[in-house]
Amino acid sequence: MLQREQERAASRINDVLEEIGFGRREFTMRPIPFAGTWGTSSSISYQLANETISEEGAPELEGLSKKQAKKKTKELVGPKAQEIAEQIATRLASDDEFASIEATNGYINIEFDTQRFANRVVSAIQNQGLEYGRGERKTDRVMVEYSQPNTHKAFHIGHLRNATLGNTLCRVLDLAGFEVQKANYIGDIGMHVIKCLWCYERFHYGEEPGPADRGRWLGDIYTESDQRVNFRQDVLELLNELASNDPAFVTMVDRMMKELYKVHEVGEDVAYLLGQISNKREIKDDAFYDQETIPKFWPIVGDQLQVNLEMSRGEREQHDDIEDPIPEPSQYEDWIERWQELSERISWWPHVNRWKEEIKEEFQRWERKDPDFVQLWETTKEWSMQDFERIYDEIDVEFDTWFYESEVEEPGREIVKELMDQEIAEISDGLPVVKIDEKLGLEKETFRTMPVLRSDGTTLYSTKDLALTKHKFEEYGVDRSIWVVDVRQALYFQQIFKIMELMGFEQAEKCFHLGYEMVTLPSGAMSSRSGNVVLYDDIASAVLERAREIIDEKNPDLPDAKKDEIAHDVGIGSLKYSMLSRDNNRVIVFDIEESLSFDGHAAPYIQYAHARACRILEKVDKLPEGELTFEDLTTEEIDLIQQIAIFPSEIQRAASEYKPLYVATYVYELAKKFNDFYRACPVLQAEEPQRSARIALVDATRQVLANGLSAVGIKAPEVM
RNA sequence: GCGCCCGUAGCUCAGUGGAUAGAGCGUUUGGUUGCGGACCAAAAGGUCGCAGGUUCGAGUCCUGCCGGGCGUACCA
Numbered sequence: 001m002l003q004r005e006q007e008r009a010a011s012r013i014n015d016v017l018e019e020i021g022f023g024r025r026e027f028t029m030r031p032i033p034f035a036g037t038w039g040t041s042s043s044i045s046y047q048l049a050n051e052t053i054s055e056e057g058a059p060e061l062e063g064l065s066k067k068q069a070k071k072k073t074k075e076l077v078g079p080k081a082q083e084i085a086e087q088i089a090t091r092l093a094s095d096d097e098f099a100s101i102e103a104t105n106g107y108i109n110i111e112f113d114t115q116r117f118a119n120r121v122v123s124a125i126q127n128q129g130l131e132y133g134r135g136e137r138k139t140d141r142v143m144v145e146y147s148q149p150n151t152h153k154a155f156h157i158g159h160l161r162n163a164t165l166g167n168t169l170c171r172v173l174d175l176a177g178f179e180v181q182k183a184n185y186i187g188d189i190g191m192h193v194i195k196c197l198w199c200y201e202r203f204h205y206g207e208e209p210g211p212a213d214r215g216r217w218l219g220d221i222y223t224e225s226d227q228r229v230n231f232r233q234d235v236l237e238l239l240n241e242l243a244s245n246d247p248a249f250v251t252m253v254d255r256m257m258k259e260l261y262k263v264h265e266v267g268e269d270v271a272y273l274l275g276q277i278s279n280k281r282e283i284k285d286d287a288f289y290d291q292e293t294i295p296k297f298w299p300i301v302g303d304q305l306q307v308n309l310e311m312s313r314g315e316r317e318q319h320d321d322i323e324d325p326i327p328e329p330s331q332y333e334d335w336i337e338r339w340q341e342l343s344e345r346i347s348w349w350p351h352v353n354r355w356k357e358e359i360k361e362e363f364q365r366w367e368r369k370d371p372d373f374v375q376l377w378e379t380t381k382e383w384s385m386q387d388f389e390r391i392y393d394e395i396d397v398e399f400d401t402w403f404y405e406s407e408v409e410e411p412g413r414e415i416v417k418e419l420m421d422q423e424i425a426e427i428s429d430g431l432p433v434v435k436i437d438e439k440l441g442l443e444k445e446t447f448r449t450m451p452v453l454r455s456d457g458t459t460l461y462s463t464k465d466l467a468l469t470k471h472k473f474e475e476y477g478v479d480r481s482i483w484v485v486d487v488r489q490a491l492y493f494q495q496i497f498k499i500m501e502l503m504g505f506e507q508a509e510k511c512f513h514l515g516y517e518m519v520t521l522p523s524g525a526m527s528s529r530s531g532n533v534v535l536y537d538d539i540a541s542a543v544l545e546r547a548r549e550i551i552d553e554k555n556p557d558l559p560d561a562k563k564d565e566i567a568h569d570v571g572i573g574s575l576k577y578s579m580l581s582r583d584n585n586r587v588i589v590f591d592i593e594e595s596l597s598f599d600g601h602a603a604p605y606i607q608y609a610h611a612r613a614c615r616i617l618e619k620v621d622k623l624p625e626g627e628l629t630f631e632d633l634t635t636e637e638i639d640l641i642q643q644i645a646i647f648p649s650e651i652q653r654a655a656s657e658y659k660p661l662y663v664a665t666y667v668y669e670l671a672k673k674f675n676d677f678y679r680a681c682p683v684l685q686a687e688e689p690q691r692s693a694r695i696a697l698v699d700a701t702r703q704v705l706a707n708g709l710s711a712v713g714i715k716a717p718e719v720m
Numbered sequence: 721g722c723g724c725c726c727g728u729a730g731c732u733c734a735g736u737g738g739a740u741a742g743a744g745c746g747u748u749u750g751g752u753u754g755c756g757g758a759c760c761a762a763a764a765g766g767u768c769g770c771a772g773g774u775u776c777g778a779g780u781c782c783u784g785c786c787g788g789g790c791g792u793a794c795c796a
Contacts, residue, residue, distance in 0.1 A: 033739065043738050043777090050776040070776095077776040105739050106776095150796080190796065405796095431794050445722060451794045461796050490724060491791060517725075518790085550758070570758085582733070585725055587789075594732080594745085598758055601733085601744040608758050616755050653736075665734065665743095672743085679760055698755095720758075 001120060002645055006040045009098070009110045013042055016091045022048055031642070032109050036635030038642045039098070039111035045088065046106055049080035081106030114638060118630035118697075121645045125700040126623075133647045133707050135177035135655075140510070141477055143181040144170050146484035147397070150187035151384035152196040154219030155391055155536045157590055158486075158519045158526060164579040165516055166484035167397040168660040168712050175711055176655030181476065184399040185468065186388075188381050189366065189406040190461075192222060197376055198355075198362040199225035215387025216537065218380060223528045228355055230529060231348045232285050235294060238338050239301070243277045246335075247324035248308040253277045256300050260293075269293040291350035298339075298346045305336050367458060391536060395572055396713055401476070405464055408471070412463035415470060416453050424502050431455040436498050450495040465496055473500075473507050480510040482658070487515030487585060514658050516584040522591060534590060539575065546596045547571035555719065562719075569715035570604050577603035580664040580712055601668060603714050606705065609671035609678075613702035614718040616683050616695075623699055624692035636677040640697065643673045644704045651711065660712065667708035674701050 006029040014024045027047075029040040053073055085103035092101045092110070099113040125132045146166020149159055167182070174180045187193075199221050200207075209217035227234075242249045257274045264270070268289045276283045288294070309332035310316045365373040392398065416432055419425035424439060425432045431454060436447035452462055472478045483493060493513035501508035520526060526533045547567040551558070558566070578595055581602075582588055598604040617623075630641075647666070654662035683694040709716045 028736095030736080030738075041739090046738075046776055053776085074776065081776080107739065148796095187796070192796080429793080433793060435793095445792090448722095449793050454794045456794090458794090460794065462794095486796095487725070488791060489796085492796090515725090554756085554758070583726095586733085587726080589732085591732085597745085599745085600758095602758090604758055605744095608756085612756065612759085619755075657736095661734085668734095668743085675759065678755075682754070684755055720756095 001124060001648075002117075003649065005112065005117070009040050010042070012092060013044065013088060013108060016088050017044075017048075019091065020087060032111070036638050037109070037111060038114060038117070038638045039100075039109060041107045041109045043081075043107055045081040045085040045103075045108060046077060048084050049077045049106070052084075053077065053080060078106055114630050114633055114641070117645070118633070118641045118693075119628055121641060122628065122696050122700045125644065125703050126696070129703060130707060130710075132703060133651050133711070134175055135648065135652055138177045138179075140178060140479040141181070142173055142178045142480045142482065143183050143401075143472055143476060143478040144173070144482045144484065145183040145185050145403075146170075147392075147399075148185045148187060148485065149384075149388055150190070150192050151381045151388075152193050152218045153222050153384075154216055154528065154533075155388065156526060156528075157534045157536060157539060160395070160536055160575070161516060161519050161579045161588065162484055162486075163392070163395060163397050164576045164713065165514070165584060165660055167395075168580055168663065169482070169484065169514065169658060171711050171713055172651060172654050172660060172663055175651050178480075178655070181401055181478070182399045183401040183403060183472075185403040186385070186405065188384075188404045189377075189409070191363070193377065193381075194362050194366060195225040195229065195359060196222040197373070197380065198359050199228065200380070201362075201376070202355075202358070209383070214383035216535070218383055219528070219535075223531075226529045227345070228348060228352065229359065231342075231345060232352045234529075235298075235342055235346075235349065236283050236285060238335065238342065239277075239283055242301075242305075242335065243283070244280050245331075246308065246327060247322050248311060248319070248326045249304060250277060250280065251319065251322045252304055252307075256297075256304055259300050260297050264290075264293060264296040266290040266293055273297065295346045295349050298343060302336070302339050302343060305332060305339055308332055309336065363458070394540065394568075395576065396715070403468055408464040408467045409459045411467035411471065412459045413453070413457075415467045416463060419452060419466075419499070419503070422503070424499065425452055429455075434495075434499050434502070436495060436502075439502055440498065447495050447498050448491070450492075450499065462492070462496065466499060469496060469500055469511075470503075470505070473505055479507055480512070481507060482512045482514060484514045484516070487517055489513070490515050512658060514584065517587040519579075519588045519590050522589060534592065539592065539595065540572065542592070543571040543575050543596060544568060547574070547598070550598065551720065558719065566717050566720050569717045570598065570607060570720055573603035573607060573709075573714040574598055576714055577606075577664065577712070580660050581668070583661050584659075603709075604720070606667055606671040606709060607714070607716060607720055609674045610702060610705040610709070610716045611718060611720045612678060613674065613698050613705065616698050617702060619684055620695055624696050628693040628696050629689040630693050634680055636673070636680040637694075637697065640673045640677045640701060643670050644700055647704050647708065663708065663711050667705065667712060670701070670705060670708060674705070677701075 010027065010029050018024055025044060025047075027042055027044045029042055032039045032041045050073070053076055082103060082105070085106055085108045088108050089101050089103040092098075092108075097113070098110050100109075100111040102109045102111075128134075144166055146169070147159070147163045149155055170180050170182045196218060203224070204221060253274060257270050260273075261267075261270050266289060270293075272287055273283065273293075275281070307316070308326065309329060311318065312326055312329045312332055362373075366377070416425065419434065420432060425434045427433075428435070428449070431451055433449050433451045435449045437445060437449075440447070450462055451460060452466065454460060469481065472481055485493070490513060493511075493515075497508050497511045497513075500511070518525065521532060521534060523532055544567055547570045548563060551563050551567055551570075555563070555566075575595060579588070630637075633641075647670075650662060650666045654660065654666075677697075681694060683691065683698055686694055706716045
C-alpha cells in the first residue's frame with residue numbers, strides 16, 4: 001500500500017528528471033526520518049549534484065590539484081544538491097496528490113496526505129483483522145527444522161532459545177506468504193542415550209520416577225553417567241590447573257609427596273606426580289601403575305588447598321620460597337569447591353575405565369537390536385517425549401512433522417553406499433569420508449573433509465543428516481530447507497549442503513543454516529555435568545510465580561483461573577521475548593534476576609500497551625465506520641499511524657533475511673509509539689470528529705499489536 | 721595455520737550507505753478529579769575497538785591490525 005505510493009513518488013521524480021535533462025534513474029525512496037512527518041524522501045539530488053560538478057566542472061575547481069579538487073567538490077555537493085532538490089520540488093509542486101513537497105538539506109521530501117492515507121491504513125486493518133500483515137502467496141515450499149532436543153537429557157534455556165527462534169521464524173515465514181512445514185528432529189539415539197541407559201541399568205535398575213518428573217529424572221541419570229565417564233578427566237583437569245596456576249601448590253609438592261608415600265608406597269606413581277607437578281607438565285590419565293594412587297592423594301590435595309587459602313587470606317605467614325604471587329582467596333574457594341565435589345566421588349576413580357568398556361558393550365546391544373535394550377529404550381524415550389510435549393504446549397510451539405534419529409540410521413547407511421558408488425566419498429584412514437575441497441577443486445582449505453560413517457560401520461550424526469536432508473527434498477517436496485541450530489555447527493552445515501550439491505540436488509542452493517549463539521550464565525558456559533545449568537522448568541516456574549505476584553497486586557479482583565492464565569501469558573511471553581530481542585549471532589548471558597523483571601524493553605511492556613488499548617475500546621459502544629477525519633494530527637498520531645502502516649513490509653523484511661529479531665523490535669517500537677500517543681492524545685474525552693478517528697486508530701493499533709505479538713509467538717491478553 | 725562471530729552510553733543491547741547515532745537498565749529530579757503508574761517526562765552519559773581505503777556521503781561496504789568468543793576427519 002505504502003510501497004505503491006513510494007513507487008509513484010519515485011516515478012514522478014523520474015518524470016521531472018527526464019524533463020530537466022538528467023534522464024531516468026534507479027533509486028530507492030526512504031521514509032523521512034523526522035518525528036511527526038509521514039512521507040517518503042529521496043537523496044537522488046546528491047548523486048546528481050556530484051555528477052554535475054565532476055562532469056561540467058565548476059569555476060571553483062580551476063587550477064586545483066586532484067586532492068584539493070576532491071575536497072572542494074565535497075563542499076560544493078551539499079549546496080548543489082539543495083539547488084537540484086529545489087528545482088525538482090518546484091516542478092513536482094504542481095502535483096496535488098501529495099500533501100507537500102519540499103527540498104530540505106538536499107533531500108526531496110514528499111509528505112503523504114494523512115487524511116487519505118490514514119483512512120486507507122486504518123480501514124485496511126479493520127477489514128483484514130488477523131490477516132493484516134499477510135503477504136502474497138509465495139511458491140517455495142519451506143521446511144524449518146528446529147528444536148531438535150535429545151531425549152534422556154533435560155531441557156534447558158539454551159533449548160528454549162532454539163525453540164523460540166525457530167517457532168518465530170516459522171510464524172514470520174508463514175505470515176510473509178510461504179507454505180511452511182515445521183519440523184522437529186528428535187535425538188532419540190546416540191551416545192548420550194546409551195550412556196543414560198547404561199547408568200540406569202547399572203546403578204538405578206528398578207527405580208521408578210514420579211509420573212510428573214520423568215524427564216528431569218532421566219536427565220539427572222544422564223548427568224550422573226556423564227560425570228562417571230568423565231570423572232578422571234575432571235580430576236586431572238583440576239590437578240593440572242593447580243600445577244600451572246597455583247605457585248604455592250607447586251612449591252609444596254615435596255611435602256605432599258612425602259605424605260603420600262607414608263600412606264601409599266608406590267614409588268613409580270609418587271615420582272611421576274612429583275615430576276609432572278614440579279615441572280608443570282601435564283598429568284596423564286594412563287600413566288599410573290596403581291589405581292589407588294589418586295584416591296590416596298586426594299585428601300592431601302584438599303588439605304593443601306585449605307592451607308593455601310588461609311595463606312592467601314593472610315592468616316598464615318607467607319613462605320619466602322614462593323616467588324610468584326599467589327592467587328586470591330576467591331580463586332581458592334572455587335578450587336576447594338571443585339575439590340569437594342570430586343572428593344565425594346573419588347572412589348569412582350579405579351572403575352572409570354571399566355565403565356567405559358561397559359558403555360561400548362551397551363552400544364553393541366543397540367547395534368544388534370537386543371530386545372531387552374530396545375524395550376527399555378522405548379519406554380524411557382517415551383518419558384522424555386511426554387516431557388517435551390508438555391513443554392511445547394506451555395511455550396506455544398508446534399510441529400507438523402516429527403523426525404527421529406533412530407529412523408534414519410538405515411537410510412544413512414544407504415546414502416553412504418550411494419556416495420561411494422558415485423565416487424563422491426572414498427575410504428581414507430579406514431572410514432568413508434568426502435574430501436569436499438578436493439571434489440570441488442578448491443585450492444584453499446574451505447570445506448575440508450567430512451567423515452560420513454565410523455570405521456566400525458556405525459552411523460554418525462552426518463550419516464543421518466545427509467539421509468534426512470535427501471528425504472526432505474524427495475518425500476516432502478521441500479524447495480527451501482532451513483535448520484535452526486547452534487552456530488558452532490556452521491562448518492558442519494556448509495559441508496552437508498556441499499555434499500548435497502555434489503549429489504546433484506538443486507535445492508542445496510536454497511539451504512540455510514540459521515545459527516544462533518550460546519546462552520551462557522554469569523558463572524560461565526552451561527554444562528549439565530558441572531551442574532552449571534538453568535533448566536527450563538526451574539526458570540519457568542520462577543517466572544510464573546513472579547508474574548502471579550504482580551497480577552495479585554495489580555488486579556486482585558480477577559478470578560483465580562484468569563489470573564493463572566494471564567500469569568502464564570506474561571511470564572512465558574517475557575521469557576520468550578528475552579530470547580528474541582537479541583540478535584541470533586550474539587551470546588546471551590542469561591541473568592535470572594533480569595528475566596524476572598517485567599519492566600522496560602520486555603514482552604509485558606508490549607502486552608500492557610495492548611491491554612490499555614482494549615480498556616479504551618471496552619468503553620466504546622460501537623466502533624466508528626466510514627470515512628474518518630484525520631486532520632491536524634499530532635506528532636504522536638502521525639508516528640503511530642506510520643508504524644502500523646509498515647507492519648506488512650517489516651514482516652517481508654524479516655522473512656527474507658531470516659531475522660526474527662526485526663519483528664521483536666518492531667512490535668516493541670509499536671507499543672512505545674502507542675504509549676506516546678496514549679499520553680498525548682485523549683481518546684474518549686476528545687470532541688467529534690476527532691474522537692471517532694482516535695477510537696479507530698486505537699482499534700487498529702490493538703489489532704496490529706495482537707498480530708505482531710502473534711508473529712513472535714507471544715500471547716496478547718486483554719487484561720493484565 | 722585457516723575460517724566464522726562479537727566489539728556502539730557505566731551495564732545490557734537496537735541501528736535498511738543518507739539528514740542531529742537511539743532504546744532499556746542503573747543514577748538524579750519530577751508526573752495536576754484524566755483512558756490502568758507493568759506507564760510517562762527531564763537531566764546526565766559517545767574518539768561507534770584502532771588505522772587506512774571506497775564513496776558526494778561510512779556505525780553500516782573493503783583491507784590490515786588489536787581485544788574477546790567459537791569451529792576446524794570417525795561428539796552431537
